[in-house]
Amino acid sequence: MVALHELPEEIYIEILERLPVKSLIRFKAVCKSWKSLISSPDFIDYHFDRSADNCSKLAIMIIKEGSKPDAYEYENKIPIFHTLDFSPTLSGETTKIEVPETMIPERRGRYDYYFKPAYGEPLSWCRGLLLLGVKCDHFSLLLWNPSTREYKDVPKPNSWRHTYEKISASDIGYDFTIRSHKIRGQLLQWIKIMKMPITRTPPKTLVNGAPHWVVSYYKVDEEIVDGKYVCVEKFNDEIEYFDFVLNKFVVVPQPGGYEYGNNYFKAELFHAEGRLCIGYRSSPKWEVWIMGEYGVDESWTKWIIFNVDIFGFPICFTRDMNVSLVGEKKIEGRSSRCFAIYNGETRGIELNYLLGSSQLTTMRAFTFVESLISIK
Secondary structure (H helix, E strand, O other), X not given: OOOHHHOOHHHHHHHHHOOOHHHHHHHOOOOHHHHHHHHOHHHHHHHHHHHHHOOOEEEEEEEEEOOOOOOOHHHOEEEEEEEEEOOOOOOOEEEEEOOOOEEEEEEOOOOOEEEEEEOOXXXXXXXXXXXXXXXXXXXXXXXXXXXXXXEEEOOOOOOHXXXXXXXXXXXXXXXXXXXXXXXXXXXXXXXXXXXXXXXXXXXXXXXXXXEXXXXXXEEEEEEEEOOEEEEEEEEEEEEEEEEOOOOEEEEEOOOOOOOOOOOOOEEEEEEEOOEEEEEEEEOOEEEEEEEOOOOOHHHEEEEEEEOOOEOOOOOEEOOOOOEEEEEEOOOOOOOOOEEEEEEOOEEEEEOHHHOOHHHEEEXXXXXXOOOOOOOO
């Protein structure tokens, strides 16, 4: 048997890159050189990329209503975070992870505040980090790594004009040029525009480190009818993402024929195998298209058709296998909605702990990739 110190460095580094986060955290205590290696930015990136290429986990975070009738909205929420592992050896094993609390200010008098614990709702997910938000007097943000259990409050903006009270939405992405996460805040303000977005929040999926949305636009055009100018209302959907390098929104082409179909088709975004997907609902079926080459209009192909009445998000796919989480309105005569795992178009196990979903106020689901990144 070859002793560990006799192995070439590149061999044992490759072995370590294949291990789960829980084991690597323990191995930091083996020696100083291992702690330095496992904590290095290069190793963290290599480990994440390898984990992403072989990912077989889904994550579900739900927020249920509590039993406090007179409590504030943020006091009456019960968060539950689950991961589902679909690797061949575990086949759908569920793990529950405790969601951290944050401390928020509560006014006691005109100038007197005290701090109390509160849970946040899931806003956005990127490369192992989950952004949570607490809707209170001073909207608070919390950054959390479920793999390491580390979390921290996001500092408030320096500008008084950009206080949390004016933030209507936030999301997290990744800037590959500086190898760092970035948080984008959307502020409430009035501007004069000719093309008005009806919806842009929350982000529906994340591809290439950028949050993506289906944005519904309302537009008024002037057209000549019977020799007269008349105003014509138009609605259309666009896929947009926020570029964290250029700090602007960019449009992604849709499958042909769907841009002006939002009156008939309800669109949702997903990702599978690292590629962008869009689903169009036309009851009682759901068509899922996948983009083979990112940004190329002609690379859209129809991938899966679900012949069930799906009520919408969440539906997500594991990265390297054809497994998805689907929310159904009715199945086999049941009047309430339920959640099930599908392998391709074949219905599999039902997630019984998500039944009784009338108490759910928020639900997000996404591909879960472990990350060693530290946010301390």
